[in-house]
Amino acid sequence: MFPAQFDYQRARSIDEALSALASRGGDARVLAGGQSLIPAMRLRLARPAVLIDITPIDELSFLRENNGFLCVGAATRDFALEVSPLVASRYPMIADTSVLVADPVVRQTGTLVGSLCHNDPAGDWPVTSLAARAQLVLRSKSGDRTVSIDDFLVDSYTTAVKDGEMVTEVRFPTPDDRTRGSFYKLERKVGDFATASAATRITLKPDGTIAAAGVAIGALGPKALRVSAAEKLLAGAKPSKDLVAAAAREAEKIADPGADNRGSVAYKKAMAGVLVARALRTTFERLGVKGLE
């Protein structure tokens, strides 16, 4: 099962990659880890005429804090996040996600940015990125632009990346001491796509009420979904069991899954609520809020 024929170009610098993209436009796809793109090509779901391999570009392989963000380069492998002491200590929601993506071998090659660019409706990173309110940096010959994750994730397998453009990095806001998050994924077995997933991120005010909330669900619609109604309900409220249940109900309401061999529509909608509730309880626990178990 080989993909259709294509040209392969190795880029040694971002400029080289951009030149290649500029000349081949819509026929070209950027190859980073390839852990989604290559299977898609083998199944003829994707058929690019040219692959531009960005993995040799050292300047795209980084994981660092800068100006209030955790910045992850387009060639940075998931494994780097999984073993990063910085991620483990400061970004619990990203740490949760980093050990649930695909399987341990695939994570040694797959990339976070690649997952966002693939934008599989059941992908894990889009969910976490929504809850974190991540931003992406897109570069073309005419310069950089920064795009919010909400605008980036257009539709199933479709992003805001235009012809001649590539993502160079994703940025996650650095949490302060009163901000925590968590990510949950229901999967039939390791390496399977999510049956359902949820990420939540909460910032508390000094008085213990909620200053800001990020709530997102995955595999429950044409793309990862922000549960805005739950975010509104959480903001300004005091954490309680009833509040968690009410936020979970909002996730059930907007979940729009299809039935498949992972479960029925009713089951998956129920799981949207269950996972949002679990993620919220863990998030509050990480914030030191007691009594919600």
Add this chain to the structure above:
Amino acid sequence: MKINVTVNGTAYERDVEPRMLLAYFLRESLGLTGTHVGCDTSHCGCCVVLLDGDRAVKSCNMFAVQADGHAITTVEGLEQAGKLHPLQQAFWDQHGLQCGYCTPGMLMTCVAFLKHNPKPSEAEIREGIAGNLCRCTGYQNIVKAVQQAATADEMVAAS
């Protein structure tokens, strides 16, 4: 497209189509059939090889052209001077295989795993091999084999 790869210490120059997958390149172009193809969709882990010594990759999910300039280790490269690699010896001692189909991928995954985590707990071993399927479900003895290898003198010395 011309590529230069070092496989198990031997340098090769070959002309390959970009769409040639690494697993098939190793098996058909180089005749190294120790690397197995199982699911052919990156789920089962039979085709795992090492890239540059310490990264486990599913070779059915990587193009041979991507390996240009890199060093690949396959299961054939584990034995040194007639002596089994400590993991191979441990799989032998603990009967860590039944039909043997998953074994090359299991071994290569575990070589990389023990490099990153030389003293794993049982739970960490089970997590570490989660991307490799054994359809004989012989996981119990595979885990024992990895535990034995982790305490082997050569492995301890290497870590």
